Amino acid sequence: MNVLTIEHLSKSFGSLSVLKDISLKVSKGEIVAVIGPSGSGKSTLLRCATMLETMDTGSLSYCGEYVCQHDASLNKSVYASQQKLRDLRRMFGLVFQNFNLFPHYTVLKNITDAPICVQKRDKQAVIEEARNLLREIGLADKENAYPYQLSGGQQQRVSIARALINKPEMVFFDEPTSALDPELTNEILKTIRKLASLRITMMIVTHEIEFARNVADRVIFMAGGVIVEEGKPDDVILHPQNPRTQTFLANLKK
Amino acid sequence: MLLDLLSGLVTSIAIFLLTLVFALPLGLVISLGRMSKRGFLNIPTKIFISIMRGTPLMLQIMVVYFGPYYIFKIPLSSNYRFIAVIIAFSINYAAYFAEIYRAGIESIPIGQYEAAHVLGYTKCQTFFKIIMPQVIKRIIPPVTNEVITLVKDTSLSSTISVLEMFTIARQLSSAQTSMMPLIAAGIFYYVFNFIVAYLMEQLEKALNYYR
Numbered sequence: 001m002n003v004l005t006i007e008h009l010s011k012s013f014g015s016l017s018v019l020k021d022i023s024l025k026v027s028k029g030e031i032v033a034v035i036g037p038s039g040s041g042k043s044t045l046l047r048c049a050t051m052l053e054t055m056d057t058g059s060l061s062y063c064g065e066y067v068c069q070h071d072a073s074l075n076k077s078v079y080a081s082q083q084k085l086r087d088l089r090r091m092f093g094l095v096f097q098n099f100n101l102f103p104h105y106t107v108l109k110n111i112t113d114a115p116i117c118v119q120k121r122d123k124q125a126v127i128e129e130a131r132n133l134l135r136e137i138g139l140a141d142k143e144n145a146y147p148y149q150l151s152g153g154q155q156q157r158v159s160i161a162r163a164l165i166n167k168p169e170m171v172f173f174d175e176p177t178s179a180l181d182p183e184l185t186n187e188i189l190k191t192i193r194k195l196a197s198l199r200i201t202m203m204i205v206t207h208e209i210e211f212a213r214n215v216a217d218r219v220i221f222m223a224g225g226v227i228v229e230e231g232k233p234d235d236v237i238l239h240p241q242n243p244r245t246q247t248f249l250a251n252l253k254k
Numbered sequence: 255m256l257l258d259l260l261s262g263l264v265t266s267i268a269i270f271l272l273t274l275v276f277a278l279p280l281g282l283v284i285s286l287g288r289m290s291k292r293g294f295l296n297i298p299t300k301i302f303i304s305i306m307r308g309t310p311l312m313l314q315i316m317v318v319y320f321g322p323y324y325i326f327k328i329p330l331s332s333n334y335r336f337i338a339v340i341i342a343f344s345i346n347y348a349a350y351f352a353e354i355y356r357a358g359i360e361s362i363p364i365g366q367y368e369a370a371h372v373l374g375y376t377k378c379q380t381f382f383k384i385i386m387p388q389v390i391k392r393i394i395p396p397v398t399n400e401v402i403t404l405v406k407d408t409s410l411s412s413t414i415s416v417l418e419m420f421t422i423a424r425q426l427s428s429a430q431t432s433m434m435p436l437i438a439a440g441i442f443y444y445v446f447n448f449i450v451a452y453l454m455e456q457l458e459k460a461l462n463y464y465r
Binding site: 050051052086089090093094096098100101102103104113114117118119146147148162 | 363365366368369370371372373374375376379383384387388391463464465
């Protein structure tokens, strides 16, 4: 079954065309890494998929339920109702590059506030689950700390827990280690590997090529707003076929 | 003398408190209008703020007080004086507070909105649960400035002879041909502001549990 289905997605900012006719499917339990140079559109792709940007044309659906559908007569995508979109947001979690934790909430409240106040889930059950998650990511003793009291790596682990609390069908990572130093980067990559071993469906936009090769089932290389090459990690990263991919990977090795 | 001054001080405190009660929420509403992308909201609020900041408060008090009579020939009742002062102070301070709110709201990183959006918070929840608490913490220093200025500005009510502390001090001073009432009033203003500054500092400390 496909958790995420994107068909013919195009997106422009003014006259700048950022994504050109992207189609993409992610099946349950699959781990997809998206790599590519800056400005290739990989972050915009992820922002369209998580409804932070609206797409101009094309369709987007989670588990068969449409976020937006292409309307051929209007030649643009038509989004579902606000209420429906709010429900569909529970299907996925997103981990930001800059964590974006709420500084005035404790670690526990950062994780539990949305499920309790927005999704109206049972308070005790949510807190219980949050404590389990904190234990898994090794922050059981930090539930009453505020974000400023944590290292970048710890903050990012909290934001991973926040993305997981509603048991989403899929988790997106937008360059989760780009704001971290090498040591903390490893800390986060280890956490993501742990999620990968649980077969949580993930799409990871990253610059960590080795990590992408190790953890992903499929690697997508994007450049200039299109998917240039995709396939098994070893094929794309070790034996790229497209010259654009070859240049990008060769430049990284220098 | 002191009793007269103290009764005036009560009026000054009333002006001060009522102005805050009206101007703080009104300022927030104006700042939201000012930040709106809709022209019919942001253009009038921008003009309003510009006029309120660009003309003397003393003049505004007189316009609010005498306007109904000169323009509409409505006879002035004596208790309208106090109401006029509250109206003039509230709209004037709301304009300043609006700009402080705006600076505070615009300083919150876009990522906070995006995180809230992805987590499913409605716009209203995002604003009141996520954004405003952080805004309040950030704007306390400039708001303290305004609040302290307000304590001193209450003396401008003497323009239309509202019997607050400054009006009374001036009357006593000329009746007694003495500096003492003015000096005593000065001390009262200073103590008033000292307490206000102390309370604002406590509030700032109370919000220091996060950064």
